[in-house]
Amino acid sequence: MTPKVDLGEFVSGFLAESDDLLGIANAALLAIETASKTGKGSPRSVREAYRALHTIKGLSSMVAVESIVALAHQMESLLRRADQGAQLSVEAVDVLLQGVRAIAQRVRALREGKPVPPAPPALVQKLEAMDSGPAGSTASPDAQIDLEPELLAKLAAIDRDQLTLGIAAGKSALRAEFTPTPARAAAGITITSVREQLKRAAEIVKVLPRSVPATEGAPAGLSFVLLLLSEKSIEQLQMAAPQSDLQVRPLAATRPKPEPIDFDADDGELSLGNGLVRVEVSRLDDTMEKLSVLIVTRFRLARAVADLAGRGVDVRQLSQIMAENARQLRDLRAAVLQVRMVRVSDVLDRVPLLVRGLRRNTGKLVRLEMDLGNVEVDKAVADRLFPAVVHLVRNAVDHALETPQERKALGKPEEGFLRILCGSRGGNQLELSIEDDGRGVDREKVAKRAGQPVPQTGEALLDLLCMPGLSTKDEASTTSGRGMGMDIVRGVAVGQLGGELTLSTRAGHGSTFTLRVPLTITIVDAFTFECAGLRFVTPVSAVEEIVEIDPLKLIRSPGRGAQATMMHRRGQALQVLQLSSIFRLPETAPGTRALVVRRGGEATGIAVHRMLGQQEVVVRPVDDALTRVNGVTGATDLGDGKPTLVLDLVAVAAAALGQEAA
Numbered sequence: 001m002t003p004k005v006d007l008g009e010f011v012s013g014f015l016a017e018s019d020d021l022l023g024i025a026n027a028a029l030l031a032i033e034t035a036s037k038t039g040k041g042s043p044r045s046v047r048e049a050y051r052a053l054h055t056i057k058g059l060s061s062m063v064a065v066e067s068i069v070a071l072a073h074q075m076e077s078l079l080r081r082a083d084q085g086a087q088l089s090v091e092a093v094d095v096l097l098q099g100v101r102a103i104a105q106r107v108r109a110l111r112e113g114k115p116v117p118p119a120p121p122a123l124v125q126k127l128e129a130m131d132s133g134p135a136g137s138t139a140s141p142d143a144q145i146d147l148e149p150e151l152l153a154k155l156a157a158i159d160r161d162q163l164t165l166g167i168a169a170g171k172s173a174l175r176a177e178f179t180p181t182p183a184r185a186a187a188g189i190t191i192t193s194v195r196e197q198l199k200r201a202a203e204i205v206k207v208l209p210r211s212v213p214a215t216e217g218a219p220a221g222l223s224f225v226l227l228l229l230s231e232k233s234i235e236q237l238q239m240a241a242p243q244s245d246l247q248v249r250p251l252a253a254t255r256p257k258p259e260p261i262d263f264d265a266d267d268g269e270l271s272l273g274n275g276l277v278r279v280e281v282s283r284l285d286d287t288m289e290k291l292s293v294l295i296v297t298r299f300r301l302a303r304a305v306a307d308l309a310g311r312g313v314d315v316r317q318l319s320q321i322m323a324e325n326a327r328q329l330r331d332l333r334a335a336v337l338q339v340r341m342v343r344v345s346d347v348l349d350r351v352p353l354l355v356r357g358l359r360r361n362t363g364k365l366v367r368l369e370m371d372l373g374n375v376e377v378d379k380a381v382a383d384r385l386f387p388a389v390v391h392l393v394r395n396a397v398d399h400a401l402e403t404p405q406e407r408k409a410l411g412k413p414e415e416g417f418l419r420i421l422c423g424s425r426g427g428n429q430l431e432l433s434i435e436d437d438g439r440g441v442d443r444e445k446v447a448k449r450a451g452q453p454v455p456q457t458g459e460a461l462l463d464l465l466c467m468p469g470l471s472t473k474d475e476a477s478t479t480s481g482r483g484m485g486m487d488i489v490r491g492v493a494v495g496q497l498g499g500e501l502t503l504s505t506r507a508g509h510g511s512t513f514t515l516r517v518p519l520t521i522t523i524v525d526a527f528t529f530e531c532a533g534l535r536f537v538t539p540v541s542a543v544e545e546i547v548e549i550d551p552l553k554l555i556r557s558p559g560r561g562a563q564a565t566m567m568h569r570r571g572q573a574l575q576v577l578q579l580s581s582i583f584r585l586p587e588t589a590p591g592t593r594a595l596v597v598r599r600g601g602e603a604t605g606i607a608v609h610r611m612l613g614q615q616e617v618v619v620r621p622v623d624d625a626l627t628r629v630n631g632v633t634g635a636t637d638l639g640d641g642k643p644t645l646v647l648d649l650v651a652v653a654a655a656a657l658g659q660e661a662a
Helices: 010-036 041-060 066-083 090-111 121-130 155-169 180-184 191-198 236-238 279-311 315-342 350-363 379-400 404-409 443-451 458-465 484-494 649-659
Strands: 174-178 202-211 221-231 246-250 340-345 366-371 375-378 415-424 429-436 500-506 510-518 523-531 532-538 545-548 566-571 572-579 593-599 602-606 610-618 632-638 641-648
Touching: 010 041, 010 090, 066 090, 066 366, 090 121, 090 572, 155 221, 174 236, 180 236, 191 202, 191 221, 191 649, 202 279, 202 545, 236 246, 279 315, 279 523, 279 610, 279 649, 315 340, 315 379, 315 610, 340 379, 350 379, 379 429, 379 484, 379 510, 379 593, 404 641, 429 443, 443 458, 458 484, 484 500, 484 510, 484 649, 500 610, 523 602, 566 602, 566 632, 572 593, 572 649, 593 649, 602 649, 610 632
Parallel strands: 366 415, 532 641, 572 602
Antiparallel strands: 174 221, 174 246, 202 221, 340 375, 415 429, 429 510, 500 510, 523 532, 523 610, 545 593, 566 572, 593 602, 632 641
């Protein structure tokens, strides 16, 4: 009895690589669509889309997901004709994008362990109808496929057609077999690496896993049969995958060679995985957790050393070791965080597709510009940031931008403008802005909807927009209108990431929303301080400056409550709030240090009693909604086993001033 083939170990690689390839296909198709609207061709984008879908087809075949194979085959057939000179219409690109979305849905089903649905018949029919070239071409009857019956039975009709059409075009049909072994795996020689090497020299039609029965002196196992179309010799193919002991033999006779269309001439430009190692996020999270434990242990060790020094023990050598250990842990932290960093451009690569869908749903003309640079953020920040950006983009298109008719009547270009800019701020913050040239935010309308006075500042207007349930639309649509978007955006930027959200708007000219968030939120550099005998920490990135306070020179701020005072700072007035008063702590005396934070454009000082220093801390977020307090983003352990609260001083100041205004 032959052993059952287990493809589970290959599925994770298929899922990871498919995500990358689908992103390439989407970007290429959007570029083709843009070129088509101006009457220009985009041959490079056509080839990029073709190669991505061709690779997806081969990978799907390897893990036996035939519905994806069928979709990808029809799509690459249409793209092949475009590469031969046929012009892809906007309608054809739309159908191809539907195909990419359908493939993505099936990849997601496989990832979630759900049954993978068959290819949508209506979509397959659309693709077939648009493929207007001659169909059903076959090789001459004597071009037979020489393959074992059990493998031949696994070939779909489209695979047979591809082989026979390739033979008719003058290519050699070949059968290559690769057998994985522990020794080859240890040397990095796997089916993935072999496939990457072969696709530069051949067109991979299908990869078929095959059970290898046990023989004398060899246990049962698994091998892979690769069906290839190539113009190269068997020896050249074997040299293309050195050290793999690849067994190659012909499948069928070759035919006279016409002028070929070389889709794989630049394959090296799109080869994936070269010099890269894919790592599951859960493993990175586990590594970060272990690093966090090391940092807390270092705090405990530092306390123990300080205790020994207090008893008169000579700890000079131990202190030197501790200092060296601190540097090593900091380097390790930087290395681990670097591995977790992802480019913002990769995080937001789906935004053009989102804007395209919004154009169709709203009937508005939108020109999108994205300048994202090379800024990177922690994966944990990226996962939280993307939904906020989606809400801001939806609001910009649905609420802010006018219809073409309205813009024409206002003397504006019929096509609205949407720009997304990204950059780093201070080396430890990400600044992301979403700007439009629409109608701007109507302050009177927002105030009327909220039942509040008309706001006079951008900050006050933003507070109203972020009220749960508030919407400027009379009816909800599939795009927006339920009044939850801005509340979610502020919850992400300020509540989850401890950042800042600001708004700048001008009636008739447009609006700009700006998010400023830390690049990482797990292990951060923080100031430790004391207030009323209790210790707190706050991220260094949120503090603009630390200033000394002379309690005798504080001036009571009129009309702002008992806890609000003012002081002079470089010739300007700085509002100072006593943290002990905000948290209702037993106050022995006014604070002597103020941590200056900036809320919107206004600087505010938070007075504390004593600064204890700066150090790395491990932030444990407060996830329970019942224990969540505005201004408290989490807790940390400074080595004494007691939880120390991590404060968002910007939110603390906002809450305190909001309460006073009320």
